[in-house]
Amino acid sequence: MSRDTLVGSRIRERRALAGLRQADLARRAGISASYLNLIEHNRRRIGGKLLVRIAEALEVEPSLLSEGAEAALLARLREAVAAQPGTGAELDRVEEFAGRFPGWAELLAEARRRIDALEDTVETLTDRLAHDPHLAASLHEVLSTVTAIRSTAAILAGTDALEPEWQDRFHRNLDEDSRRLAEGAQALVTYLDSAADARRSLTSPQEEIEAFFAARGFHFPELERPGADPEVALDPEKLTSEAARSIAARLLRRYADDAAAIPLDLAARVVADHGPDPVALARTAGADLSCAMRRLAALPPDVLPTRVGLAVCDGAGALTFRKPLDAFPLPPFGGGCALWPLFEALARPGQPVARRLVQAGDEGRPVRAFAVAGPAALTGFDGPPLMQAQMLVLPDPEAEAAPAPLAVGVTCRICPRAACPARREPSILATGF
Amino acid sequence: MTKQVLVIEDEPNIVEAIRFILHRDGWRVDTHADGATAVEAVRTQRPDLVILDVMLPGRSGFEVLRELRGADDLAALPVLMLTARGQAKDRETAELAGASRYMTKPFSNADVLAAVREMAGP
Numbered sequence: 001m002s003r004d005t006l007v008g009s010r011i012r013e014r015r016a017l018a019g020l021r022q023a024d025l026a027r028r029a030g031i032s033a034s035y036l037n038l039i040e041h042n043r044r045r046i047g048g049k050l051l052v053r054i055a056e057a058l059e060v061e062p063s064l065l066s067e068g069a070e071a072a073l074l075a076r077l078r079e080a081v082a083a084q085p086g087t088g089a090e091l092d093r094v095e096e097f098a099g100r101f102p103g104w105a106e107l108l109a110e111a112r113r114r115i116d117a118l119e120d121t122v123e124t125l126t127d128r129l130a131h132d133p134h135l136a137a138s139l140h141e142v143l144s145t146v147t148a149i150r151s152t153a154a155i156l157a158g159t160d161a162l163e164p165e166w167q168d169r170f171h172r173n174l175d176e177d178s179r180r181l182a183e184g185a186q187a188l189v190t191y192l193d194s195a196a197d198a199r200r201s202l203t204s205p206q207e208e209i210e211a212f213f214a215a216r217g218f219h220f221p222e223l224e225r226p227g228a229d230p231e232v233a234l235d236p237e238k239l240t241s242e243a244a245r246s247i248a249a250r251l252l253r254r255y256a257d258d259a260a261a262i263p264l265d266l267a268a269r270v271v272a273d274h275g276p277d278p279v280a281l282a283r284t285a286g287a288d289l290s291c292a293m294r295r296l297a298a299l300p301p302d303v304l305p306t307r308v309g310l311a312v313c314d315g316a317g318a319l320t321f322r323k324p325l326d327a328f329p330l331p332p333f334g335g336g337c338a339l340w341p342l343f344e345a346l347a348r349p350g351q352p353v354a355r356r357l358v359q360a361g362d363e364g365r366p367v368r369a370f371a372v373a374g375p376a377a378l379t380g381f382d383g384p385p386l387m388q389a390q391m392l393v394l395p396d397p398e399a400e401a402a403p404a405p406l407a408v409g410v411t412c413r414i415c416p417r418a419a420c421p422a423r424r425e426p427s428i429l430a431t432g433f
Numbered sequence: 434m435t436k437q438v439l440v441i442e443d444e445p446n447i448v449e450a451i452r453f454i455l456h457r458d459g460w461r462v463d464t465h466a467d468g469a470t471a472v473e474a475v476r477t478q479r480p481d482l483v484i485l486d487v488m489l490p491g492r493s494g495f496e497v498l499r500e501l502r503g504a505d506d507l508a509a510l511p512v513l514m515l516t517a518r519g520q521a522k523d524r525e526t527a528e529l530a531g532a533s534r535y536m537t538k539p540f541s542n543a544d545v546l547a548a549v550r551e552m553a554g555p
Contacts, residue, residue: 140488143517144444147539151450154542159457166453173446 006365007051008042010065014058015040017092028057064099071365073098073109075329078414080112116333120204138188145181149174205244207332210322212238212248218310218323219300223256224264230256251321255298261287262295268303271296276308278370278392279352289352289372293392297323309367309393311342314376315386327365328357328393331411338422339408342391345371349387356396356405360417366396366405436553437461439480441471441497442515443490451484454542455549468492472500475507482553484545485532487516487523495530502531511552515540 015025026036030053038044046054047066055062074094081089090097098105152170156162162170212235220233230252239245262285274280282292297310309325317335324330336342341353350373358366369391376388396405409415412425438455442448443466452462465474469491475483483501487494494514501507514532516523527535534548 140517143538144447147517148444148446148450150539151447151454151542155450155453158542169449170453173449177446 006042007046007065008040008044009365011036011054011058012040013095014060014065018058020058025054025057029053060096061100064096070098070326071359072324072326072329073102073105075410075414076109076112076332077105079332080108082413083112083115113332117204117207120207120333124204134191135188138184138191142181142184142188145177145184149177149181152177205241205247208239208241208244209248209251212244213251213323217300218298220252220255220298221300223252224259226260228256228259254294258291258295258298261285261291264299264303267295267299271299271303271305276304276306276392276394288374290374290388290390293370293372293390296392306395310390311336311340311393312388312390313342313346314388315346317343317346320388321390325367325393325395327395328359328367328369329410334411335424336411337409337415338424339406339420340391341369341371342389345373345391346387346389349373349375356403357393357408358405360407360409360415368394368396370394435459435461436481437463437478438482438484438549439475439478440464440484441468441474441489441494442466442484442486443488444486450542451545454546458546458550460549466490468494468497471497472504475501475510480510482511482513482549484513484515484549487514487527495526498527498530498532513545513548513552 011025015022022036022040023033026033029036029050031050035044039046051065052062055065058065077094077098078091081087081091081094152174156167156170156174215238216233222228222233223230231249233252233255234245234248236245239248262281266285267281270277270281270284276296278289278292278296281287281296282289285292287295294310294312296304297308301307307325308323309328309330310321310323311319311330312321313319313336319330319336322330322332330336341355341357344355345351345353352370352372354368354370356366357369371389371391373387373389376386379386407417409417409420412420412423412427415423415427417423417427436459438460440448440451440455440462442451442464445466448464448466452464455462463474463478463480465471466489468489471485471489471492485494485498489497494516498512498514501510501512508531511533512531513534513536514527515536515538516527517538524535533552536544536548
């Protein structure tokens with residue numbers, strides 16, 4: 001959905017925030033209430049003088065109505081407030097802020113993202129200190145040597161009338177151990193230096209992977225031909241850590257498998273005939289519905305008539321792949337909204353779920369979501385089945401004619417929906433909206 | 434009668450220092466450096482007390498201790514555990530495995546002596 005088709009939605013949103021009735025605003029702007037109603041439902045394009053009059057009546061900048069603030073940016077700003085509550089940020093005016101100072105807003109959101117990434121790194125490093133076997137072995141060596149030195153030195157210093165043979169022996173031991181200690185300390189320093197090198201980058205693996213996929217537009221032409229080696233797509237420049245490379249390699253292998261099951265030319269034909277319909281694609285290709293969903297999210301923009309989003313989660317509900325959509329932001333860290341069809345599908349493996357959704361705080365930008373869950377790997381008869389669910393998200397151009405969409409959120413902390421049965425933690429917006 | 438202590442530790446200079454201070458205190462000191470054969474050594478030597486390092490080649494001190502505690506005739510044997518890691522988790526593991534006392538490196542000679550005397554009883 002293009003930006004200017006949403007002017008009406010923004011007017012309706014601002015009017016509601018200002019506590020005005022449609023009739024009041026129409027009178028102030030010098031138009032009829034029924035005409036305003038059409039505008040608010042995006043059925044009439046407006047611009048120029050009328051837009052300026054409505055903006056004046058709402059006491060906002062006209063650009064706030066004509067351009068709006070990106071939903072994704074707003075979600076990130078709300079995340080930023082959620083992360084540091086009690087700072088007195090005017091949450092009820094977040095859209096005004098993003099609309100009037102887009103550059104500053106972007107800077108703030110970016111700074112918060114950086115903080116999250118750094119906190120993640122600190123956690124990783126702390127973990128590493130606690131569990132690194134090399135570090136534990138080096139420290140053990142140093143502590144053992146120190147113990148020997150301490151005991152030996154105490155004997156030499158505190159024993160009266162120590163026989164010369166013993167004295168010689170302990171002196172030798174002391175000399176030997178002091179050398180070992182020096183070597184051990186040196187090895188420890190060398191190890192810590194090289195460990196710091198190995199993690200030059202201060203971004204988390206997950207973040208590197210998302211940046212890598214986004215930079216490639218989630219599409220890899222080199223993996224589209226049969227028998228392609230997924231490793232060729234790995235970009236060591238963008239994927240600096242071993243963890244990022246191994247996760248990315250797994251995702252690319254799945255990409256190559258999906259591409260083999262549903263070739264690009266076939267997908268392009270189906271999309272041209274039926275639009276981005278996962279069921280039509282799965283049927284025509286004789287492939288899994290889950291594979292068709294992932295494949296649609298991996299098609300290049302010249303094949304797709306619209307942008308599509310994708311979320312994949314494992315059996316624990318943890319998001320393992322994120323391709324966000326402007327109209328449907330995904331939380332960069334932590335869990336999503338329990339109302340998403342993604343989790344509904346996880347509860348009923350094998351049964352496809354289709355829902356019309358609208359994310360809270362994003363009125364007027366409904367989406368269609370398709371989800372299905374199934375086994376992620378063949379575990380045989382031993383051990384629990386490993387499940388995986390995927391959810392495809394498409395902008396919903398026919399929302400006006402459709403039944404009311406299901407209200408969901410991004411993640412609880414920044415979700416304004418009151419009295420939600422799926423809520424797992426309080427929202428910082430509960431009083432703000 | 435001279436009491437006997439078995440020091441199971443693979444660091445020769447620590448063994449030598451402990452052997453010296455305990456010998457001066459009137460103990461008979463035997464030593465053993467391998468985890469895999471440690472239980473066997475305890476069975477042959479029948480010490481009054483064992484000083485047992487956690488990080489041993491062949492088998493961890495925790496496992497050795499668990500096997501000692503599992504045997505009826507060795508379940509009550511006083512065992513002083515030595516470890517280079519003082520984390521709460523290690524202490525808990527040692528207690529669960531049945532250590533009588535627990536000491537972190539680097540310890541002082543006086544501490545070891547005091548612990549051994551106390552554990553041996555009157």
